[in-house]
Amino acid sequence: MSYDPSPSYPYRPPDPPRPYDPYTYETYPWAPQEAPEPAGRRPQRHTALGHHSDLRVLRSAYRWQRRVATLTALGYFVLFLILSAFAPSFMTTTVTDGLPTGLLLALIQVPVTWLAIALYEQTARRRVDPIADRIRKHAELDAKREGTR
Numbered sequence: 193m194s195y196d197p198s199p200s201y202p203y204r205p206p207d208p209p210r211p212y213d214p215y216t217y218e219t220y221p222w223a224p225q226e227a228p229e230p231a232g233r234r235p236q237r238h239t240a241l242g243h244h245s246d247l248r249v250l251r252s253a254y255r256w257q258r259r260v261a262t263l264t265a266l267g268y269f270v271l272f273l274i275l276s277a278f279a280p281s282f283m284t285t286t287v288t289d290g291l292p293t294g295l296l297l298a299l300i301q302v303p304v305t306w307l308a309i310a311l312y313e314q315t316a317r318r319r320v321d322p323i324a325d326r327i328r329k330h331a332e333l334d335a336k337r338e339g340t341r
Contacts, residue, residue: 249323275297
């Protein structure tokens, strides 16, 4: 097989392996070999999407959003459980005629869960969605740039 140096065939077959000599080598055998520089690649004029800092910002915004919603719902429920376990006299006191405090706090758990859902949606609209839209637009622009090359 011969090597064609024309640009229509940019692939060069690998060099044949050198005979093994255990006493002579350029570097230590366990040291990683340096990868050769790829020839003929054009430098990019814009940063690729995978290396964009917006992805890190999106992950942290989404993480914050999950924490707020989770801590709202679970925080109230844990507070209810702690009061039930360590303050039974407080939970058995009546708020109105025949309605104990424990039952009232248990019934308030439903609106607190709705509040957690509302906080999740609000933080999604305010913090996460704009970042995701910006990344989506960058991805569309990158796809158009790659399509025109």
